[in-house]
Amino acid sequence: MESLREEFLQLIGRLHNDICRRLELADGKAQFTADEWERPAGGGGKTRIIRSGAVFQNGGVNTSAVWGELPAGMMKYLNTSHSSFYACGLSLVMHPRNPFVPTSHANIRYFELYDKANNLTDQWFGGGADLTPYYLFGDDVVHFHQTMKNACDLYGSELYERFKRACDNYFYNPHRQEARGVGGIFFDRLRTGENCDARHWLRFVESVGYAFPDAYIPIVNKRKAMPYTANHIHWQEVRRGRYVEFNLLHDKGTMFGLNTNGRTESILMSLPATVRWEYDYQPVHGSEEEKLIKVLKSPRDWL
Amino acid sequence: MESLREEFLQLIGRLHNDICRRLELADGKAQFTADEWERPAGGGGKTRIIRSGAVFQNGGVNTSAVWGELPAGMMKYLNTSHSSFYACGLSLVMHPRNPFVPTSHANIRYFELYDKANNLTDQWFGGGADLTPYYLFGDDVVHFHQTMKNACDLYGSELYERFKRACDNYFYNPHRQEARGVGGIFFDRLRTGENCDARHWLRFVESVGYAFPDAYIPIVNKRKAMPYTANHIHWQEVRRGRYVEFNLLHDKGTMFGLNTNGRTESILMSLPATVRWEYDYQPVHGSEEEKLIKVLKSPRDWL
Numbered sequence: 115m116e117s118l119r120e121e122f123l124q125l126i127g128r129l130h131n132d133i134c135r136r137l138e139l140a141d142g143k144a145q146f147t148a149d150e151w152e153r154p155a156g157g158g159g160k161t162r163i164i165r166s167g168a169v170f171q172n173g174g175v176n177t178s179a180v181w182g183e184l185p186a187g188m189m190k191y192l193n194t195s196h197s198s199f200y201a202c203g204l205s206l207v208m209h210p211r212n213p214f215v216p217t218s219h220a221n222i223r224y225f226e227l228y229d230k231a232n233n234l235t236d237q238w239f240g241g242g243a244d245l246t247p248y249y250l251f252g253d254d255v256v257h258f259h260q261t262m263k264n265a266c267d268l269y270g271s272e273l274y275e276r277f278k279r280a281c282d283n284y285f286y287n288p289h290r291q292e293a294r295g296v297g298g299i300f301f302d303r304l305r306t307g308e309n310c311d312a313r314h315w316l317r318f319v320e321s322v323g324y325a326f327p328d329a330y331i332p333i334v335n336k337r338k339a340m341p342y343t344a345n346h347i348h349w350q351e352v353r354r355g356r357y358v359e360f361n362l363l364h365d366k367g368t369m370f371g372l373n374t375n376g377r378t379e380s381i382l383m384s385l386p387a388t389v390r391w392e393y394d395y396q397p398v399h400g401s402e403e404e405k406l407i408k409v410l411k412s413p414r415d416w417l
Numbered sequence: 418m419e420s421l422r423e424e425f426l427q428l429i430g431r432l433h434n435d436i437c438r439r440l441e442l443a444d445g446k447a448q449f450t451a452d453e454w455e456r457p458a459g460g461g462g463k464t465r466i467i468r469s470g471a472v473f474q475n476g477g478v479n480t481s482a483v484w485g486e487l488p489a490g491m492m493k494y495l496n497t498s499h500s501s502f503y504a505c506g507l508s509l510v511m512h513p514r515n516p517f518v519p520t521s522h523a524n525i526r527y528f529e530l531y532d533k534a535n536n537l538t539d540q541w542f543g544g545g546a547d548l549t550p551y552y553l554f555g556d557d558v559v560h561f562h563q564t565m566k567n568a569c570d571l572y573g574s575e576l577y578e579r580f581k582r583a584c585d586n587y588f589y590n591p592h593r594q595e596a597r598g599v600g601g602i603f604f605d606r607l608r609t610g611e612n613c614d615a616r617h618w619l620r621f622v623e624s625v626g627y628a629f630p631d632a633y634i635p636i637v638n639k640r641k642a643m644p645y646t647a648n649h650i651h652w653q654e655v656r657r658g659r660y661v662e663f664n665l666l667h668d669k670g671t672m673f674g675l676n677t678n679g680r681t682e683s684i685l686m687s688l689p690a691t692v693r694w695e696y697d698y699q700p701v702h703g704s705e706e707e708k709l710i711k712v713l714k715s716p717r718d719w720l
Contacts, residue, residue, distance in 0.1 A: 149697070163696045174696070289681045355688070362665035363675070372666070378592045379697045385658070387695065391688040393466045393477070394452070 118237070118306065119200070122224045122316060126177045126204040129222075129323045133206065134162055134175050136327045140334045143168035146175065151377050156182035161380045164208075165387075169215065169338045173208035174383035180376065184227075188373055196227040196235060203241070204323065205367065207384040208330070213350035214337040216247035216254065216295070217357065219384070220326040221367065222319040239315040240302035242277070243326050244285055245333075246295030246357060248350045250406045252416075254333045255296045259416040262299045265325035269318040274417075277301045282413040287360050292410040294360045298329075349403050351390035358385055421540070421609065422503070425527045425619060429480045429507040432525075432626045436509065437465055437478050439630045443637045446471035449478065454680050459485035464683040467511075468690075472518065472641045476511035477686035483679065487530075491676055499530040499538060506544070507626065508670065510687040511633070516653035517643040519550035519557065519598070519636060520660065522687070523629040524670065525622040542618040543605035545580070546629050547588055548636075549598030549660060551653045553709045555719075557636045558599045562719040565602045568628035572621040577720075580604045585716040590663050595713040597663045601632075652706050654693035661688055 134146045144167030152158040159178030164170050179202035189195065203223030210217065222241035229235050245258045259278070266273040281300035286293050299322070304315040361368050361384055371381040397403030437449045447470030455461040462481030467473050482505035492498065506526030513520065525544035532538050548561045562581070569576040584603035589596050602625070607618040664671050664687055674684040700706030 165696065172694075172696070289675045289684075351691075358661065358692075359665060359685075362662060372592045381592075382662075382694065383696050385694040387693060388654075389661075389692045389694070391475075391685065391690055391692070393468065393475070393686050394682045 118312060118316060119202070119224065119226070121313075122239075122319075123179060123202060125316070125320050125323065126202065126222065129204055130160065130162070130175060130177050132324070133204075133327055136331055137164065137170070137173070137175070137208065140331050140338070141167040141169040144170065149380075151380065153178075153180050153182075153375065153377065155375055156180060159377065159380060161377070161383065163383060167211070169210055169212070169334060171209050171211040172383075172387040173206070174380070175204070175206040176380050176383065177204045178202060178376075178380070180374065182374070185373055188370065191369075191373075192227075194227060194236075197230050198228045198232070200226040200228070201370075205384075206326075209354070209386040210334065210338070212338055212340060213248045213342050213346040214251075214340040215334050216245050216337075217354075217386070218245050218258075218326075218330045219243070220323070220330075222323050224316075224319075237306060238302070239304040239306075239319050241319050241322055242281055242284075242298060242300035243322060243329060244281055244295055244298035244300065245330070246353075247406065248346070248353050249402055250296070250409055251333075251337070254336070256416050257333060258296075258298060258329045261325050261329035262322070263417060265321045266299065266318075268321065269314065273301075273318075274299065278415075285360065287356060287364065289363070290356060290359070292356070292407065293413055294357060294410075296409060296416070297413060348390065349397075351388055352392060352395050353406075354386040354389045355391045358389055361385060421615060421619060422505070422527065422529070424616075425542075425622075426482060426505060428619070428623050428626065429505065429525065432507055433463065433465070433478060433480050435627075436507075436630055439634055440467065440473070440476070440478070440511065443634050443641070444470040444472040447473065452683075454683065456481075456483050456485075456678065456680065458678055459483060462680065462683060464680070464686065466686060470514070472513055472515070472637060474512050474514040475686075475690040476509070477683070478507070478509040479683050479686065480507045481505060481679075481683070483677065485677070488676055491673065494672075495530075497530060497539075500533050501531045501535070503529040503531070504673075508687075509629075512657070512689040513637065513641070515641055515643060516551045516645050516649040517554075517640040519548050519640075520657075520689070521548050521561075521629075521633045522546070523626070523633075525626050527619075527622075540609060541605070542607040542609075542622050544622050544625055545584055545587075545601060545603035546625060546632060547584055547598055547601035547603065548633070549656075550709065551649070551656050552705055553599070553712055554640070557639070559719050560636060561599075561601060561632045564628050564632035565625070566720060568624040569602065569621075571624065572617065576604075576621075577602065581718075588663065590659060590667065592666070593659060593662070595659070595710065596716055597660060597713075599712060599719070600716060651693065652700075654689075654691055655695060655698050656709075657689040657692045658694045661692055664688060 146162040157180030181200040220243035227236040263274040277299035449465040460483035523546035530539040566577040580602035
């Protein structure tokens, strides 16, 4: 019987191909280019980048498997005295050109901790998928959440509710008092153990991984040909600024990657291509832009 | 005799007016607009913003005086068991439109810590001024450093050397292994105490504050009419991305402001208006862009 780690690595390899192929079909013009990289302190990854597409201005789908000593700061952060780690996962962010097509992010990951005698002492799965629209289409948000709920339900009827709230809590910019987007699901420290079949959470993250293109791509196809103006782009770029703020100020994945000497270009491929900051920018009262902000300030139950 | 605090507040008030007036003259078109704000937990500030100028795309010159309880995270960060603080200062960032005009930042600040019985137990000055060019003109960098050295020399012949190195160390993006810019001076925890006349460092930060326009504005005037192309702007926007990365990932002032519930719009006025990220962007071999990177990777002694 294969190790959990090996089985997960095979899963993310298959997903990498499947998701990239389906995103390329949705784009219709650009193709992913691949970079393989090694991490000097242990491990490496495969970064696939799409740029200047018909639909996607930029985006990336990465897999990586890295290991080594835990830096002191990360031991403190993880509240552990473990001395080394193994982490692998798939992570993607897509930034569409058309402001009516939302940005989306998804990630599944597997983590192991080892003690000083190199015994495996803790292991867990984590991940999630969330949607960041620039304009609010209720149907799109419901479709995204429903697809994620379907992916969760087989593994526990309470999971969607729990992971939906965790997502609203996690993708939050406290300094703006608003959510990054309209959420989805987020989960971490899903431990395999005595009370849980070792493959239960593996099957679950597989379900989430394959649900992502079903959740996102129909929205892309529905909105990608909608006409837009320079004003819509302006708003999209202002909102992308908030995306950058979240990723650089608050995102734990970015922090973990940079603090463990991860590959900077693969970590920061999550940032949008063109971004704008304007002092004290306020949307017009009663506008579509203001409608989005209202939802970001008080997250809704979509289902 | 006035308190140190009161004297410093008067200094930053005068500097606020003087620096804004001189920057407006350099711009020739735009004027600063003022926002006064209050911090619910104690204090407030005056934010002056310039936008869509002939020379400055965006920029801000802020003064603030804030006080209150130290959040637990900040006590840990400052490595202190003090329970409350008082902080005031002037902080500015200017982002020019023309890629041959450098971005510049300056700051002077005064900080007090109080124990639980509300006795003043520690107080210090901090600050600095640094230059972030997009294209390297050696003469400009030398002028900036020389002006800062002149401002330092009267207060100690060793100060410039010490604060120049501190600046190179502080304004550094470890995840890019490069400096944010070509440096200047940076200093913190300059304590007034038994061995030091109480007004020594106050006079010093006054000297630095008044030196800033002398250091920066002649460079602005020298370069602001230079013709540039879309390629120069592209490079400027990529480099501005590194500026955003430093400010959001590493800058202690940004972290302190956001963690003490400072006014977000006044803190993030430091970010440039239009910014670009491109995966694994590399300047052309032998180009002017590459020359800049080489200097950022190994900081020079300019004087």
